[in-house]
Amino acid sequence: MTMTLTDTAPPLRAARRSIARQRRILLALPALVLAYLVYAAVAFDLAGVAARARWDNGALLMQDFWSYKTHVTRLNRDGAEVEVAIEGMRQARLAPGQEPDWVTRQADGSVDVALPAGNAVRIAPDGAGVLTVGGVSYAVTPHRDGIAFDIPDPPAWMNASDRRLSADLPGARVTFTRSKTEIFRRQPGWELFFFDLNSPFHGRSLTELVGLAVAGPQLRPGTPNIAAMAQDVWRNGIWHHGEVAWAMFETVLMAFLGTMGAGLVSLPLAFLAASNFTPARVLRQAMRRVFDFLRGVDALIWTIVLSRAFGPGPLTGSLAILLTDTGSFGKLFSEALENVDDKPIEGLRSTGAGALARSALAVMPQVSPVILSQLLYFLESNTRSATVIGAITGGGIGLLLVQAIQTQKDWEHVAYYIVLIVLVVMLMDWISGRVRARLIGGGA
Secondary structure, three states: OOOOHHHHHHHHHHHHHHHHHHHHHHHHHHHHHHHHHHHHHHHOOHHHHHHHOOHHHHHHHHHHHHEEEEEEEEEOOOOOOEEEEEOOOHHHEOOOOOOOOOEEEOOOOOEEEEOHHHOEEEEOOOOOEEEEEOOEEEEEEEEOOEEEEOOOOOOOOEEEOOOEEEEEEOOEEEEEEOOEEEEEEEEEOOOOOOOOOOOOOOOOOHHHHHHHHHOOOOOEOOEOHHHHHHHHHHOOOOOOHHHHHHHHHHHHHHHHHHHHHHHHHHHHHHHHHOOOOOOOHHHHHHHHHHHHHHHHOOHHHHHHHHHHHHOOOHHHHHHHHHHHHHHHHHHHHHHHHHOOOHHHHHHHHHOOOOHHHHHHHHHHHHHHHHHHHHHHHHHHHHHHHHHHHHHHHOOHHHHHHHHHHHOOOOHHHHHHHHHHHHHHHHHHHHHHHHHHHHHHHHHO
């Protein structure tokens, strides 16, 4: 049979129309995305936000993540002494023998503070200060109504008024006011991270610490040095490693109890939502709407509601995760149940096995890989969510993170908590991968 040109024309035109339609769709989608981005930029005033952004503050914040500041402060009152403290904390005040070598106390009572890039500050016994930058000295004298100085044309790095003079210098900041003179010098690292100032191991080198741990004299009589080191790190009064570890445990426990509890609750309810196990349409649809409601309300909302009933604490966070995940697991498990193979079930039914036996022997082996995989994935995800929930319910690492942010100065502590959270999430991901490979992959 010979096909004429007339016979092939309609299919050819249809194919061409289909190709043209697909081409228009491919061109329209990027255009729609671009139009939406332009709309979002205008609606949210991104240009204005960028113009008002304080990039210098952002740079300082990033520096605070990996460095610390040593404060040199002199309160301008009679008999006041110059104090040197890590981050200005009273419990981290350095004794004269512990002060850094760039702070020098002179015989006449004045204090010289050496700063990076060759800059320096001298604080006189009466509170007057001399700031030296680039070889040029600027004298500042506090008095009852403010400060006095003779700087007719302040440089760009200096902010001067009759009540306050501040200078932003490389690696340092100097401030003169009527009430006090304060200098802080930035240095890399997290100071006092292992041993605080009350520990006999503070200020010792790694070689000294290793020697003391192995064969050195006991610095705390009756306690081996290695045990005393562990105790001092755990009870560190600045970084509070013991409290942080317990808070991290609470966060993981919150995620574990909420996730596993949701799995136990949602599995039997999923049978009621599966069409091949629950013929009653009304019951099936009612159960599906319950799942929709539970997962439709975010865990944070459940946290606020439950905190009024149970008060703040890890229990409230666990219940919030349980409610939200019950809705998610119910949908996922019911869909898995609807896709099981009916042949093993029919085989057991032919032997007279009851519904419970059929579910345990024919259904669960088929859906257990899906259930286990989802439980492990949600456990990993809920470890992150428990941090935010803990900030609201007052439990776990989330509370410590919020407190560190609210102080507006302990940003290295914020970085510490964030690093811990990331490491724990990575650990949970590794453990869940190993368990998944061992149980699911091995079973296959």
